[in-house]
Amino acid sequence: MNREWYKDMAFYQIWPRSFKDGNGDGIGDLWGVYEKLDYIKSLGVGGIWFSPLYVSPNADFGYDISDYYQISPDYGDLEIFDKVLQKAHSLGLKVVMDLVINHTSIEHDWFQKSRRGIEPYTDYYIWREPKADGGKPNNWQGIFESECWQWDDVAGKYYLHLFSSGQPDLNMDNPLVRKEVENIMRFWLSRGVDGFREDVITFISKTEGLPDDGFVIGLRGMRFYESGPRIHEYLQQYRRILEEYPDCFLLGEAPMMTPKKALSFVAGDKRDLDMMFHFQHMEADCFLTEYLRLPFNLKKLKRAFSRWQKRLYNKGWNALYLENHDHPRVISRYGSEQYRVESGKMLACAFLFQQGTPFLYQGQEIGMTNISLPKIEDYADCVAQDVYKRCKRMHLPDKAAMALIRPATRDSSRTPVQWSAGKNGGFSEAEPWFYVNQNYPEINVEAAERDPDSLLHFYRALLNYRKGNDVILKGKYREYEKQSRKLYVYTREYQGKGILVVCSFTEKPVAFQFPKKLKVETMEPLFSNYAAEPAKPEGFTTRPYEVRVYSCRTKG
Ligand code: NOJ
Numbered sequence: 001m002n003r004e005w006y007k008d009m010a011f012y013q014i015w016p017r018s019f020k021d022g023n024g025d026g027i028g029d030l031w032g033v034y035e036k037l038d039y040i041k042s043l044g045v046g047g048i049w050f051s052p053l054y055v056s057p058n059a060d061f062g063y064d065i066s067d068y069y070q071i072s073p074d075y076g077d078l079e080i081f082d083k084v085l086q087k088a089h090s091l092g093l094k095v096v097m098d099l100v101i102n103h104t105s106i107e108h109d110w111f112q113k114s115r116r117g118i119e120p121y122t123d124y125y126i127w128r129e130p131k132a133d134g135g136k137p138n139n140w141q142g143i144f145e146s147e148c149w150q151w152d153d154v155a156g157k158y159y160l161h162l163f164s165s166g167q168p169d170l171n172m173d174n175p176l177v178r179k180e181v182e183n184i185m186r187f188w189l190s191r192g193v194d195g196f197r198e199d200v201i202t203f204i205s206k207t208e209g210l211p212d213d214g215f216v217i218g219l220r221g222m223r224f225y226e227s228g229p230r231i232h233e234y235l236q237q238y239r240r241i242l243e244e245y246p247d248c249f250l251l252g253e254a255p256m257m258t259p260k261k262a263l264s265f266v267a268g269d270k271r272d273l274d275m276m277f278h279f280q281h282m283e284a285d286c287f288l289t290e291y292l293r294l295p296f297n298l299k300k301l302k303r304a305f306s307r308w309q310k311r312l313y314n315k316g317w318n319a320l321y322l323e324n325h326d327h328p329r330v331i332s333r334y335g336s337e338q339y340r341v342e343s344g345k346m347l348a349c350a351f352l353f354q355q356g357t358p359f360l361y362q363g364q365e366i367g368m369t370n371i372s373l374p375k376i377e378d379y380a381d382c383v384a385q386d387v388y389k390r391c392k393r394m395h396l397p398d399k400a401a402m403a404l405i406r407p408a409t410r411d412s413s414r415t416p417v418q419w420s421a422g423k424n425g426g427f428s429e430a431e432p433w434f435y436v437n438q439n440y441p442e443i444n445v446e447a448a449e450r451d452p453d454s455l456l457h458f459y460r461a462l463l464n465y466r467k468g469n470d471v472i473l474k475g476k477y478r479e480y481e482k483q484s485r486k487l488y489v490y491t492r493e494y495q496g497k498g499i500l501v502v503c504s505f506t507e508k509p510v511a512f513q514f515p516k517k518l519k520v521e522t523m524e525p526l527f528s529n530y531a532a533e534p535a536k537p538e539g540f541t542t543r544p545y546e547v548r549v550y551s552c553r554t555k556g
Pocket of ligand 1: 063
């Protein structure tokens with residue numbers, strides 16, 4: 001068995017609540033997934049990553065777990081999980097679970113016992129007394145809520161929660177907690193899953209004493225837990241579990257990660273993680289926080305792409321993505337809803353010819369777009385709700401608060417998948433748990449299947465093209481037109497074979513010239529989002545959001 005099977009494949013991410021309702025209660029579930037496994041396989045991916053399926057009170061839709069050993073009744077039970085797993089495997093699809101261990105839900109039995117001082121759970125979480133002056137234990141800021149300390153009457157102490165107050169941080173320095181994590185991992189690996197995506201994994205080790213922070217640009221306190229002092233020790237401990245299950249792999253979510261630092265996690269045979277989800281390319285339209293949006297800046301995006309491609313080359317392996325359940329839809333951000341299909345195809349080429357394992361998020365393959373709802377009550381995500389509260393505290397009028405929230409909320413990627421032009425977009429016969437984007441009569445899987453020029457067929461063609469392709473697997477990456485604010489141009493090259501990708505990020509015409517430094521003997525068009533139009537030897541003028549991909553023979 002090839003231990004690095006994950007390199008020559010792509011994953012499809014399922015956010016279960018909105019994927020497909022199979023039992024008619026308006027909530028996506030594993031019966032729905034079972035129905036759609038052949039569809040997933042047909043995309044040309046080799047595996048599925050499930051966002052959390054476990055029991056959860058849904059303060060953060062599954063990222064607050066109250067039982068790691070059971071499937072949430074909303075999504076099914078262990079029996080249907082096993083059926084999905086078995087069918088996925090029989091189709092040749094790997095299955096990766098989310099492992100959320102930085103925190104649990106407050107409803108988890110460990111927390112309930114911990115707050116009551118029942119051993120051995122007392123030290124499972126990060127409890128602190130108030131400061132001598134009665135203030136919070138330190139001055140850190142929360143990632144989701146402005147505060148990260150919550151007073152608990154039962155314990156008579158504060159507990160730390162980097163995310164929402166329903167997500168208390170586990171005390172990873174406690175060996176018993178780490179033993180629990182090992183048990184959870186073994187449980188799912190023994191059931192047959194192929195690995196984990198470890199949630200905010202680089203935050204699990206906190207600096208001893210949890211010191212106060214000074215003035216910082218960014219979040220106060222973060223430097224005391226981002227890649228904290230014992231992070232490698234803990235990750236190695238979890239890595240060792242995989243030695244018992246040798247064909248499994250680990251992927252870590254790593255906010256604030258830079259490519260330089262990433263190498264200490266993903267390089268070498270004894271690496272902590274096989275790859276990482278970083279965020280740098282997802283900030284090209286943000287200022288400091290995701291809730292302060294700026295016009296899209298292509299140079300920022302290109303810098304992030306190129307840094308990761310170059311730094312990790314021959315040392316580590318990239319995870320490639322443009323969408324997941326934490327970000328609004330990419331066509332609405334980096335592309336154009338007016339040129340939805342054209343820009344969707346261009347964006348697909350902008351990342352799929354890079355080196356790494358691509359992750360496609362449900363609905364991305366048909367070009368789903370953002371929602372825009374009138375009132376805060378219409379939105380479901382805890383972060384949107386919290387940002388609204390903060391705006392109110394700053395006396396921002398409703399209009400201004402909603403103007404910040406609408407383009408930024410994670411809710412936009414969490415609307416039900418649009419399967420057909422039928423009732424509720426074919427997601428459910430019952431009233432769906434959340435708003436269905438009203439563009440479903442036009443944007444849906446059935447319509448995309450019928451249209452030979454759809455984004456769906458384009459994704460299939462790209463994913464199939466990638467398979468076993470040496471240039472994509474091993475080729476050196478090089479960027480051209482670095483200073484351009486409109487074009488992203490890159491090549492991959494391996495043993496005399498090359499691929500040239502020219503992406504226009506604008507509807508305006510741009511005169512593109514083949515780079516002089518590009519030493520090619522022959523050039524054949526491979527993919528484009530417009531009908532073929534021959535290029536002159538010196539170049540061509542782009543159409544709105546045009547992409548052209550060429551396969552080349554390089555000199556020497
Ligand atoms: C990252 C997950 O992707 C996100 O959805 C979640 O809210 C946070 N981690 C906290 O678990």
